[in-house]
Amino acid sequence: MIPYERTRQQTIPNSAVKIIGVGGAGANMLDRIALDGMEGAELLACNTDVRTLTSSVAPEKIQLGRNLTRGLGAGGDPALGNQAAQEAELEIRDALRDRKIIFICVGLGGGTGSGAAPLLAQLARDEGAFTVVFATTPFNFEGARRREQAENALAELSTLANALITFDNTRMGELVLAKQGVHEAFSAADRMVSESIRAVTRIVMRPGLVNIGLDDLMAALSSPKSRCLFGSGIAHGENRAQQALKNALVSPLLDRGSLLNDTDTVLVHVCGGEDMTLYELELLMRGLSKHVPETAQILFGTSVDPAMAESLSVTLVSSLPEDRLRADFSKNLSAKKAEKVKEPDAEEAEPSEEALSEETGSSEKPAELDSKDDAVADGDSALESSLGSQLDGVEEEPAADQEDAITLESADEEAKFEEVEQDIQLDAGSNIRMRVKELPHPGEPDNEERVPDEVPVLASEEVSDSGFVEAVPSLAETGQSLDLEDDDAFFAETGPAGGPAPIKVESLEEIQASAKAKRPQDELALDGGPKGKFEGEDPNLIEGEDLDIPPFLRKKK
């Protein structure tokens, strides 16, 4: 457990991240990651085949099935791969101990990958790490059997891992031009995985202005039995905000943004150089809102990294229940999942309601909020909706007082109650904190991050000061209770060193108003101008310009 510190924002030390490549494809991805340079993270290669293992550039290597396969591959048999991994279980456990985030890169379909990856994910979770699995599924032409093996492994992994990000090899063609070599296609796929890993670590490890932590990440990925949607884009120069977003959306994992239409929670992380402007952020978020349903919760984070220089990167993380992603997904799996989901709900529904009733009556205790939050975190929609009305009550009370802040977070069992706070360092040197409340269930109009709206409020410090001072005890209480209650929480956001931590609390009405104001447009209106007699016709587009609009008006802009 990481001790609670008041002095600074906590981040995960580099050494807590481990990247494991399993099987041949996993080793390739690992090599790519190593070649691209991954600061700090440890790399571990696991394989049955000793030849590929020795050629791997990973500093740490574990041979699976030393006695079972004797240095040969698993021969496409997942059962053999699994046994081989079991043989090396102790070794693997040692390697995974005390790691906070573990990335497992694997190519599914073969023996070692499909067999060993689920076991590795299990071990990683046992060791208490946040486990992200990057898996590729085989090409269509590899036949039904390999695909079936991959699907089975995928089904296991989706229950075991905190996040599962898959890439279908069949879609590799989209990454490269048709005439480019097969070598380039594969390395492009590997590069995508490596960039994804880097983006996830960037989110989690680098403290941000508006910080996003592991808790937010898990909230975005919380829906059980889900497939992770992931897109990351980087751009520089004029119009970089839009370009970066566009690059992120074209990721094959997002299907050009169309998959985002169904999601409940989207995590957006924007990282830019020191010249990143608020306006750019606003522009970007507005662009994104067209791809995301109104009701979705947007977890927004931003950080300034001087190393980004003039470029700006956008990372989108979300999850989509598998049945929405692919309706015909194997039935037995869903049955198995359903059981899994039910168990925790039954246990936690009771305490949560108790907690709620107490809270609405007396002034709330953060510790109780925790338990309530756990219940919400299961992501069971029925439970959530029943809680919804009560949650509203809780939410409004502090809003009225302008004293206390409650942050509700949706997360799965791992993620406990966390706060999202941010420091904005103004040049005047004043330390102002912003606090964002998040409501976990999708039915509610979401509480969007309101960076732009905050600014005028921040300017008038005096007004909010009284609220700030009064809020301190409750913050401290919240923070400490977090520490006491949450064994699994890796880090908690804390106030700045010494002095009162000013907290800005938004009333529910305010939030709703802002959500309404930011409602995405129904239709993407082409900018431009009047079209006179050509009004209502299809846009006459050549090279991005609508020729029906007078050039006189277009060019003058």
Added chain:
Amino acid sequence: MGKPRIHVGLEIGTTKTVMVVAEVKPDGSVKILGLGETSSAGVRKGEIVDYPQVRACVKAALLKAEDLSDVDISSVFLAVTGPHVEGLNNRGTYRLPEGESEIRSRHVEEVKEIASDIAIPSEHVYLHSLIRHYAVDGQPHATMPTGLMGRKLDAEFHIVHGVRTRVQNSIKCAREIPLDVDDIVFAPIASAQVVLERKWKEAGALVLDIGGGTADYVLYVDGAILASGCIPVGGDHVTNDIHLVTHLPLSKAEQVKKTEGDASGDPEKSEGVVTVADEGGFPDVELKRQILNDVIRMRFQEMLELVRERLPEDGLLRIGKGVFLTGGSSQMEGLGELAQDVFGLPVYKPESPDVSGVHAYIKDPQYSTALGLIRYAQILEEERPNSTALAKASGFLRSLWPFGG
């Protein structure tokens, strides 16, 4: 060459529908017998959007043409255009079979087939496959290479294709009058037959046919087409621009464009104001010439630049003669100067006709496409003395048109 033949050209344009009836005499001279013209309705940017209205227009033009020429019209050459029509070049190579070294017509047919075999989108249809050059063993030959000795025969084609359904719309319109369609011709190719003399085609010339809804272009180099295409911007856009910027009603905007507008960018022409009289007794509207001319110039400049960008890279360098402007909108004042600025080449602009009567049509750029259709028919006939153009055309149309024939 036998008896004189009568050809009819039909152009369903964005602003007007024109039907020209002409007699081609055995000595090759063309005599225009009559011309029927109505203003079009239901055509936008060169394409039919309101079918019944267009049919009524064609019917009206037909009646006028028949009336004037005293000819019973049964079949027409039809001009088509629209932004969906594209031109591209392709080369086909054929190696003569072992033991044969003299090029025969079947070899030429073979190489033509190879050259025309180009991947066009499945919903598209060929409008033209025009031979550009032949080459025998790498030696270029402009004319038919039959009878020459050689091992390898190359053919370069310019292929014009467009969306099948849209082309069918035009044909259907004529068919329902009822009129047979002898052939369909991409509009600028027809215009070029009137505007360009043979030696200019050899020298290299760009024909720019700026109509009401589209600007069509065709580039001739070494006597053959190097590029062709259509940009969906025309005179209507200019009127619309004036309407949008100055808030004059469209009819007034059209009038001001024709009488007062100037595209040359000459500051002298942009001094002062234009007074637009109001018939209804309301005060006259005053309009700054500077604004009017800027609106017009920017529209035309963009249009010409779009054409320039679409030409092949070395296309402009290979133009020996210059740029020929035609089409109704080419009468715009100052357009010649603007075109010269954009292309950096000599610009030839047709003059407005100075004589009235039937012969005046020949000079009027508004009718160049319709007249070009007659020339096209004539050339087609000359090229194929054996088989009539009709037989060829109906064979082609049968592939395009499932009914009738």
